[in-house]
Amino acid sequence: MSIRLDYLAQRMFPYIPALLKTRSGETFFQNEAKTIYLLEWLVGVHPLPSPEVYAKLGQIAAQLNAYFDFPYPYPIDVEGTIAELSQEAEQYSFKHEFLQCVGQLKILVGQPQALIHAEINPGNAIQMPNGRIVLLDWDSVGVGPVVLETGYPLLTCFLTEDLHFHSEWATAFYGSYTQGVGMTKAEKELVFTAALLHALRYMKFANLNKRWARIGYAMSHKDTIISAIPTKFQDT
Numbered sequence: 343m344s345i346r347l348d349y350l351a352q353r354m355f356p357y358i359p360a361l362l363k364t365r366s367g368e369t370f371f372q373n374e375a376k377t378i379y380l381l382e383w384l385v386g387v388h389p390l391p392s393p394e395v396y397a398k399l400g401q402i403a404a405q406l407n408a409y410f411d412f413p414y415p416y417p418i419d420v421e422g423t424i425a426e427l428s429q430e431a432e433q434y435s436f437k438h439e440f441l442q443c444v445g446q447l448k449i450l451v452g453q454p455q456a457l458i459h460a461e462i463n464p465g466n467a468i469q470m471p472n473g474r475i476v477l478l479d480w481d482s483v484g485v486g487p488v489v490l491e492t493g494y495p496l497l498t499c500f501l502t503e504d505l506h507f508h509s510e511w512a513t514a515f516y517g518s519y520t521q522g523v524g525m526t527k528a529e530k531e532l533v534f535t536a537a538l539l540h541a542l543r544y545m546k547f548a549n550l551n552k553r554w555a556r557i558g559y560a561m562s563h564k565d566t567i568i569s570a571i572p573t574k575f576q577d578t
Contacts, residue, residue, distance in 0.1 A: 343379055346483050349412055357402050357477050359384055384476055389469040391499070393514035398475055399462050399495075400518030407488050409457040416458055416486025420450045420539070427542055436554060440542075443557065447539050449532065453487040460490045460540075463499050492519060493536025496567065497560050498544060503552045505559045512570035524572035534560075534568050 347361045360382040364371055371378045389395045424447050431440045459466075459477065466479045500512045516525065516533075525533070541560065545553040560567060 343480050345414070346412075346480050347381075350406075350409075353409065355405065357405075357475060358480070359476055359478070384468045384470065386468040386470040386476075389464045389467060389475065391464050391508070391511060393510045395464055395469075395475075396495075396511045396515040397518040399464070399467065400515040402475065402477065403459070403462050403491050403515075404519045404521070406459060407456045407491055410455075410485075412457045412485050414484045416460065416484035416490070417482050418460070418486070418490075418543075420447065420487060420490075423539060423543060424448065430546065434554075439558075440554075443538060443542060443561070446535055447542075450487055450489060450536055450539060453489050453532070455485050456488045457483065458486045458488060458491040459483050460486065460494050462491070463495055487536070489532050489536040490539070492516070492533045493538075494540050496533060496537035497541040497556065498537070500570075501556060501560055501567065503549070503556055505556060507563070507567060507570070509570035512567075513572060516571045520572065522572070524574040526574050530568040530571045530573075533571065534564060 344361055347358055350358050351361070362380045362382060364380075371380070424444060427444045427447075428441065431437045431444065434440050459480075460482070461479060462477065466477060468476045468478060470476065495515060496512065500508045500515075502508075538557070538560070541553070541557050545557070
């Protein structure tokens, strides 16, 4: 974590908590087998989801994804994830349909890379009384496919388990992320596929049937969902 925060602090990235130092000037304290990092105390709350909040998070994501020289990889490898999901399929009654979804993920291998967080959402952010937003959960940040960043919120945040799609949140996030330029149809398709990877990974961590139903809904309403992503003018 210290390397990630130091890297971003040196580049004046403002959306991180400050990493405090010990009296001896170290950025960590080691006690037997434990290494402890001390971060600034953040006074604030998780911001409530809204178009305004997601527009700000989209801006933050774009700034983070502009860094290319971070020395460590994002720990979730696409090919490894595909292999893990293929193994998980064996335990599901809907194995065939699940594997069909997994088969779509191969296009994500070899996509352009940059520094990514890949879980940017209001639950991983604190909004201070002065309006400043600070991102949390920096343990896994590293260089990986940028599309994993843009894909993350599409299904896991904007589409609820009750199958309500917050198109206004999606439009705000992607409009801000692209600085109003929007995405081509091919780029939107890629974002959806990356969103599918996240949705498949997170299935086992909550109500399995609800999350599988959400994936099924997303697949059958794909065109409606990606239409919330602003379209590049020349692509219309």
